[in-house]
Amino acid sequence: MTSVTSVTLEDTEKRIRYLLVKDFKLDSGKLTLDARLDELGVDSIGMAELIFSIEDEFGLKLADAAVQLSTFGEVVQFIDEALANRHATTAPFPKAYALPTAT
Amino acid sequence: MRRVAVTGIGLVSPLGHDAAAVFEAARDGRSGIHRLQIAGAHRLAAPLAATVQFDVTQHFEPLQARLLDRFSQFAVVAARRALADAGCDLSEAERERAGIFLGNGMGGTLSMDEGYQTLYGENSDRIKPTMILKGMHNAPAAWIGIENGWRGPNLTYSTACSSSSVAIGEAWLRLACGATDVAIAGGCEAPLSLGSLKAWEVLRTLASEDTADPTRSCKPFSRNRSGMVLAEGAAFVVLESWERALARGAAIHGELIGYGLTTDASHIARPSVDGQAAAITAALASAGIAADEVDAINAHGTGTQANDVAETAAIKRVFGARASQIPISATKALHGHLLGAAGALEFVLSLLALKHNTALPTMHLDVADPECDLDYVADVARAGAAGRTMLSNSFAFGGTNAVLALRAVD
Numbered sequence: 001m002t003s004v005t006s007v008t009l010e011d012t013e014k015r016i017r018y019l020l021v022k023d024f025k026l027d028s029g030k031l032t033l034d035a036r037l038d039e040l041g042v043d044s045i046g047m048a049e050l051i052f053s054i055e056d057e058f059g060l061k062l063a064d065a066a067v068q069l070s071t072f073g074e075v076v077q078f079i080d081e082a083l084a085n086r087h088a089t090t091a092p093f094p095k096a097y098a099l100p101t102a103t
Numbered sequence: 104m105r106r107v108a109v110t111g112i113g114l115v116s117p118l119g120h121d122a123a124a125v126f127e128a129a130r131d132g133r134s135g136i137h138r139l140q141i142a143g144a145h146r147l148a149a150p151l152a153a154t155v156q157f158d159v160t161q162h163f164e165p166l167q168a169r170l171l172d173r174f175s176q177f178a179v180v181a182a183r184r185a186l187a188d189a190g191c192d193l194s195e196a197e198r199e200r201a202g203i204f205l206g207n208g209m210g211g212t213l214s215m216d217e218g219y220q221t222l223y224g225e226n227s228d229r230i231k232p233t234m235i236l237k238g239m240h241n242a243p244a245a246w247i248g249i250e251n252g253w254r255g256p257n258l259t260y261s262t263a264c265s266s267s268s269v270a271i272g273e274a275w276l277r278l279a280c281g282a283t284d285v286a287i288a289g290g291c292e293a294p295l296s297l298g299s300l301k302a303w304e305v306l307r308t309l310a311s312e313d314t315a316d317p318t319r320s321c322k323p324f325s326r327n328r329s330g331m332v333l334a335e336g337a338a339f340v341v342l343e344s345w346e347r348a349l350a351r352g353a354a355i356h357g358e359l360i361g362y363g364l365t366t367d368a369s370h371i372a373r374p375s376v377d378g379q380a381a382a383i384t385a386a387l388a389s390a391g392i393a394a395d396e397v398d399a400i401n402a403h404g405t406g407t408q409a410n411d412v413a414e415t416a417a418i419k420r421v422f423g424a425r426a427s428q429i430p431i432s433a434t435k436a437l438h439g440h441l442l443g444a445a446g447a448l449e450f451v452l453s454l455l456a457l458k459h460n461t462a463l464p465t466m467h468l469d470v471a472d473p474e475c476d477l478d479y480v481a482d483v484a485r486a487g488a489a490g491r492t493m494l495s496n497s498f499a500f501g502g503t504n505a506v507l508a509l510r511a512v513d
Contacts, residue, residue: 024165024169025166045233
């Protein structure tokens with residue numbers, strides 16, 4: 001169970017990191033799990049853009065929940081849980097990069 | 104009323120990015136108009152425009168750039184250049200009162216076009232969350248205010264093709280009456296989306312292509328004129344009270360001495376000789392000068408049938424027999440019609456014409472028109488002819504006529 005979760009979480013982090021670097025030109029090296037996204041320049045407007053990108057990337061439809069996400073890690077955690085709650089394995093893989101097929 | 108000095112010029116224009124280059128292009132008749140390469144250009148009857156060479160990555164970090172439509176990017180960069188040229192640092196107290204006065208006609212039409220392409224063209228709801236913030240008319244002025252921390256009036260005027268002349272004139276009023284001491288005033292426009300180009304085309308306002316030489320397609324006051332050519336860019340000036348400019352030893356480009364503003368209140372698109380003549384007269388009155396003190400005029404001169412005839416008649420009405428002795432320049436033949444930025448660019452060209460005492464040419468005036476029979480300085484600049492005092496005319500759909508009066512520095 002633990003190993004499955006960690007692989008999924010890692011995958012989620014990788015994909016959201018990819019979006020942040022692609023859409024906001026963030027320095028991947030600064031994207032630690034405890035990095036605050038607003039301090040990296042992704043403010044509330046940017047978060048709205050990021051949510052759209054995440055929905056497209058993961059095939060998710062997120063409710064307009066009043067959830068406060070500050071750090072990169074919180075976003076990853078939140079999306080990972082959203083994926084787990086709706087059968088994450090059905091989410092389409094992104095076209096932009098290849099994932100290991102063995103998993 | 105206090106005197107008002109122009110101490111800074113900032114340009115992002117189809118004729119270049121600094122005052123010297125733009126003046127030389129206008130003086131030497133080098134056109135910024137060319138065939139336009141955009142997606143869908145083949146659907147336009149005459150895909151022409153005057154565009155700006157602009158590398159956004161040189162001016163903005165990616166995170167900021169994504170929030171600014173092209174018209175805001177132009178405005179912020181032109182305002183930076185104007186402030187750098189003015190070389191003035193504002194105290195905190197001055198920033199509290201410093202004002203930004205911006206004219207714009209179309210808003211962030213590129214961003215709006217892109218959003219509607221997503222919504223209607225692709226039938227997708229994935230419009231960018233930044234669409235409103237990029238498209239709203241007051242975004243460029245807001246960004247200039249944010250960048251400089253100017254907390255006085257931050258106003259956007261949208262009166263179609265007279266927008267930025269109105270902005271400069273309204274700034275002049277605030278400065279002259281002492282409500283503010285320093286202002287950035289001008290306009291910006293980035294109207295070259297397919298939707299906007301098509302809308303202007305079907306209104307039958309755009310020039311057909313000069314097949315021999317597309318750069319000569321805009322022909323103000325020529326009998327074979329066929330309309331205007333859309334253009335993009337921004338032009339700003341720094342205005343400050345004469346005393347402040349003198350006290351800090353600023354280089355003064357010229358003096359803004361008057362502003363006439365009238366409204367046709369007749370037809371939404373057809374120009375009114377009455378309204379235009381009244382605006383010229385109002386500008387003279389506000390400047391406290393007589394008609395015979397005007398040495399030269401930068402015309403609105405769009406190259407449409409209706410404007411050029413009406414403007415000629417309005418100038419005749421105000422100046423009478425002397426009208427034919429006043430050099431009249433229509434620089435849109437070269438830089439195209441920047442809509443909400445046109446008045447500001449032409450105000451700057453008028454300043455430069457005075458500074459160099461050179462009447463700028465009206466290019467491509469190939470065929471005389473009996474209804475346009477004044478001295479338009481056809482095809483060749485005239486040294487020594489701009490004199491000391493000029494008017495810069497801007498008229499508009501909607502009927503808002505704005506005329507700026509300016510004077511050379513002694």
